[in-house]
Amino acid sequence: MELKEILNTMHQEDIDSLIVLKPENIAYLTGFKPTTSSVLILKDESVLFTPKMEIDDASAQSGIQIEELKSMDGIKKCLKGTLGIEDSMTVSTYKKLCNDFETEVTDIIESSRILKSDDEVKSIKKAIEIAESSLLNTDISGTENKVAAELEYNMRIKESMKPAFETIVASGIRSSLPHATVSSHNLEKPVVVDWGAVWNNYCSDTTRTIIESEKHTEIFEIVLEAQKKAIKVIKPGIKASYVDKVARDIIGEYGYADSFIHSTGHGLGLEVHEKPSISKNDQSKLQKGMVITVEPGIYIKGEFGVRIEDVIHVKNRSTVLNKMKKKLDF
């Protein structure tokens, strides 16, 4: 289905052969996610080149013609006309494969991936469900590292293949660093937990902050207000940058504009970070079928930080896919 649409778009853009290298794009189009370098050539007769040891898996999981990947020359022989290439193609691959052809960088597949099918949303929801129940079964005590270990174990047991990204358990002063991952420090409040599961190759991405003091609560309420109002304005036709502005303005009104040091969110799917970017630079309009995160935060240098993140399905209005409370009683 998707494959046929992509081929139509290729024809419209005068692309004869599209070279697909990103594993997520190959997974999207064939159902098979390669673990080693594989090359999908989309054209009237598409073919997936994959190393010998992945041929059985590829044949079982995809409906496409499979050939053994032996050399770049073998692939080159099956290319014709104008080549479409992904913007993530490396310079070295470009030189090996594309030097004798006209090429055009295209985001046909990424553009198609922006809008999620019902099945894709189902997989994202299942990943969220695994992640949430795993946190609720985790004993939030001991070191940051021990909490992350237990949380990841719980997700694994529920058949998440791996964490969707490096799990963050950042507590006390470390919560003021948005990308702090984990340390061997004992937990202190607040505790920022930012974690995700993977189901059927689809990711979840959620953040909760466990607070204690009055000052924590004050900041928590500001972040929560920013998140709620940003989620409320989400609907088809609204600019991504406007959602960012709504969250940023509220945090600014309370005097914390300089403490919100990242963008408000991002698309979510086969990758943790996809289009659109919910940031001031993304002028694209939200569309029905997108799945995005909304994750404002305030980071007070040398003290602590608070972030709250949920996953939103853009329908006629916004639908929050998370079920978990914002304030956790640990």
Add this chain to the structure above:
Amino acid sequence: MELKEILNTMHQEDIDSLIVLKPENIAYLTGFKPTTSSVLILKDESVLFTPKMEIDDASAQSGIQIEELKSMDGIKKCLKGTLGIEDSMTVSTYKKLCNDFETEVTDIIESSRILKSDDEVKSIKKAIEIAESSLLNTDISGTENKVAAELEYNMRIKESMKPAFETIVASGIRSSLPHATVSSHNLEKPVVVDWGAVWNNYCSDTTRTIIESEKHTEIFEIVLEAQKKAIKVIKPGIKASYVDKVARDIIGEYGYADSFIHSTGHGLGLEVHEKPSISKNDQSKLQKGMVITVEPGIYIKGEFGVRIEDVIHVKNRSTVLNKMKKKLDF
């Protein structure tokens, strides 16, 4: 130290500015491994561009000049002369950064990374130690997935930041697929476990196969003989391809040439797969200071597979860095 050597090599190769994007290469040169897109420009006055939220970490962990990454134009202004680029630079970054310059694809940093310092070997050994003791503390029963979950939990608790790659626990007929990762099947013998820890950004990579029947033992002994003999020939000056040939010939002598469907090994360090490749295509010579894996395997379609993998430090002869027995009594 390394940085100075790289600058010298750049001068010799008439490269004025080297653009470093690979996180592993940035970690190698600065001690700081970025979690978001960062750009290191090596030149007489080197500078690392990193997003606002990583500036504190970058400053704390590296001794290099840090600037906030705001736009590609900002980076472009600090480039001069002939640019060196990594072969993994993407076509889109190339167009944004390099269009107005002469460029040369170079592997200066990867080449330097081939030879490990004592500190690097120490980190790899520590990663191996974590991985081995974690497996020995794992209860090898239940489903493949449960074993992987427990193994990864144990590594986490011992402060491995994450699995070095997707953990493989492939049992019964699934052991015949070299890249099978895990399933929710209950364990059957043989069980191939291929796993790694990460310490200080350095990876381990080991495989053990737990066997039961006579047929398993027969195949196990062939693989073990191939591995031992391949390890024995390792010394400086020997071609990587020769080590592959030694392992392959022995497996061939027993009639299983077609069942050894991957290369014999690879370099190991900040990445799980580095140069050299221990395969018939790599004619480069082993050098003192390399760290490589040796991992022959036999995969009998529809029946089972056996793989044994250890990490070798190339000194005057070969030194096996693993301490774990080849045959495990589970």
